[in-house]
Amino acid sequence: MTKEELQVLYKAKILPESKNPYHFEVADQADLKIEAYNSLCGDKFQLYLETEGELIKKVSFYGFGCAVSKASTSLMARKLEGMQFKEAANLCNAFVSSLKEQQPLQAFEDEELGILNQLMRFDGRIDCIKLGWEAIDKNLK
Amino acid sequence: MLDDLKHDFPIFNSYPELIYLDSAATAHRPRSVITAINQFSILENSNIHRGVYDLSNNATGKYEEVRLKVAKFVGSENANNIAFTKGTTESINIVAQSYLADRLEQGDNIVTTIMEHHANFIPWQMLAEKHSIELRIAPVDENGDLIIEQLNALIDDRTKLVAFNHISNTLGTVNDIEQLIELAHQKNAPVLIDAAQSILYYDLDVKKLKIEFMAFSGHKMFGPFGIGVLYVADQLMDEIKPYNYGGGIIQSVTVNGTSFSNFPFNMEAGTPNVSGVLGLGSAIDYIEKIGKRMIKEHIGTLTKYCVEQMKQLSEVKMLGSPKNRSGIISFVVDEIHPHDIASFLNKDQIAVRAGMHCTQPLLHHFGESATARASFSIYNSKSDVDALIKSLKELIKFWA
Numbered sequence: 192m193t194k195e196e197l198q199v200l201y202k203a204k205i206l207p208e209s210k211n212p213y214h215f216e217v218a219d220q221a222d223l224k225i226e227a228y229n230s231l232c233g234d235k236f237q238l239y240l241e242t243e244g245e246l247i248k249k250v251s252f253y254g255f256g257c258a259v260s261k262a263s264t265s266l267m268a269r270k271l272e273g274m275q276f277k278e279a280a281n282l283c284n285a286f287v288s289s290l291k292e293q294q295p296l297q298a299f300e301d302e303e304l305g306i307l308n309q310l311m312r313f314d315g316r317i318d319c320i321k322l323g324w325e326a327i328d329k330n331l332k
Numbered sequence: 333m334l335d336d337l338k339h340d341f342p343i344f345n346s347y348p349e350l351i352y353l354d355s356a357a358t359a360h361r362p363r364s365v366i367t368a369i370n371q372f373s374i375l376e377n378s379n380i381h382r383g384v385y386d387l388s389n390n391a392t393g394k395y396e397e398v399r400l401k402v403a404k405f406v407g408s409e410n411a412n413n414i415a416f417t418k419g420t421t422e423s424i425n426i427v428a429q430s431y432l433a434d435r436l437e438q439g440d441n442i443v444t445t446i447m448e449h450h451a452n453f454i455p456w457q458m459l460a461e462k463h464s465i466e467l468r469i470a471p472v473d474e475n476g477d478l479i480i481e482q483l484n485a486l487i488d489d490r491t492k493l494v495a496f497n498h499i500s501n502t503l504g505t506v507n508d509i510e511q512l513i514e515l516a517h518q519k520n521a522p523v524l525i526d527a528a529q530s531i532l533y534y535d536l537d538v539k540k541l542k543i544e545f546m547a548f549s550g551h552k553m554f555g556p557f558g559i560g561v562l563y564v565a566d567q568l569m570d571e572i573k574p575y576n577y578g579g580g581i582i583q584s585v586t587v588n589g590t591s592f593s594n595f596p597f598n599m600e601a602g603t604p605n606v607s608g609v610l611g612l613g614s615a616i617d618y619i620e621k622i623g624k625r626m627i628k629e630h631i632g633t634l635t636k637y638c639v640e641q642m643k644q645l646s647e648v649k650m651l652g653s654p655k656n657r658s659g660i661i662s663f664v665v666d667e668i669h670p671h672d673i674a675s676f677l678n679k680d681q682i683a684v685r686a687g688m689h690c691t692q693p694l695l696h697h698f699g700e701s702a703t704a705r706a707s708f709s710i711y712n713s714k715s716d717v718d719a720l721i722k723s724l725k726e727l728i729k730f731w732a
Contacts, residue, residue: 194679
């Protein structure tokens with residue numbers, strides 16, 4: 192990825208999403224609290240899930256992270272609302288697998304995830320992209 | 333300023349555009365070191381201390397020559413003060429496990445500082461937990477300088493070791509080790525100096541400074557990975573027990589028991605990293621050829637220039653402003669996470685470190701979750717600093 196491509200990617204999706212993240216707030220009343228933490232770089236988000244049975248009604252998150260991890264977690268929060276636990280875990284698992292090139296992303300046909308997935312080629316940032324997704328996958332499966 | 337030394341480092345032939353500002357993580361290797369390592373494989377490969385044939389004798393001789401060379405490099409005439417280890421981390425763990433662990437009693441304490449690398453922090457924390465003793469941690473002020481009075485107040489007659497770095501790998505603070513050693517010795521506590529960041533360009537005369545333990549790594553001083561040094565003062569050499577058990581460290585073994593060699597020969601169980609040791613020896617030759625004073629001057633000039641340039645950028649905040657700074661600058665930029673900084677700088681071929689630099693307690697102290705870090709060596713020039721500043725300006729503008 193060239194510098195120009197990187198700039199386009201940041202301008203188009205990463206920065207708008209990370210500067211106005213979805214439900215970026217502490218939600219202590221949430222039914223489920225999951226920590227997403229990368230001990231190597233220090234990024235740490237608390238994920239808050241309001242649930243009804245196994246239905247995810249609302250996802251919020253709060254913490255410290257780079258533009259990529261924040262944008263990625265924000266996109267994830269949007270996607271997971273309205274899903275059942277299993278569905279959410281499957282999506283997160285498939286997305287994390289796609290980052291590890293274990294599964295092609297085309298299966299998703301999802302433009303936003305596609306953009307995130309492009310960042311995969313952006314060396315050294317996979318951990319940032321998968322931070323929240325991996326936490327959901329581990330905790331809900 | 334040293335201008336032509338970049339040519340000594342083949343990595344820059346491979347990547348002419350590379351602006352490498354991460355020498356605090358690892359330094360590049362000059363051609364002479366690479367040659368020494370390769371030459372061993374091609375011409376000299378043999379195990380040491382085991383054979384009577386020429387190859388083995390030669391390898392043993394060269395290996396032991398480096399032990400003396402390292403001793404002299406740190407101001408000792410006694411090669412037996414020097415044990416070869418895997419690196420600074422292992423050297424410190426050896427002191428924790430093979431010297432300190434057995435002499436700790438309830439009521440004792442270990443004194444260290446908040447600015448330590450995890451390698452000089454966790455070993456003491458683990459000992460403190462296991463032996464129910466106190467780990468006392470000296471604070472730093474807002475500039476990133478140790479608060480000496482508070483450190484002094486922590487040391488008492490139950491202090492079994494005072495462990496601190498010479499240079500902070502995150503702040504770049506150069507500690508006044510002469511003063512710190514004096515404070516420890518006033519209470520009869522031995523010191524351990526983590527010299528990983530300073531060995532390259534600070535004079536460390538272990539005899540003059542009366543240092544008991546000192547640790548450093550080869551790869552931060554132009555040597556190879558996987559080789560490090562533990563210096564132990566004469567009077568404590570007999571107090572160091574073996575760290576790993578195996579061949580090469582024994583006097584005799586029977587079914588009833590084993591007697592061991594003395595330090596340092598009780599440290600190097602198994603086949604040691606012979607080519608690593610020879611590479612380290614070659615790195616010392618290289619450093620001595622240029623001179624520590626010249627290296628220090630060059631890095632000092634660049635760092636000062638970079639600090640001045642960064643001060644011009646209102647969005648950039650440097651972590652700490654120590655009285656005496658080495659070639660390390662940690663910084664944060666308003667609204668831009670260090671990883672994003674590092675990724676964009678990478679696109680301009682600028683390599684900096686981003687993260688917590690294995691100093692989580694220190695970053696918590698400063699209320700930061702991560703920083704970017706630029707660090708300099710002899711292959712850097714003012715144009716590298718200019719490139720860094722230019723990229724940062726561009727990024728700040730892009731982000732707005």
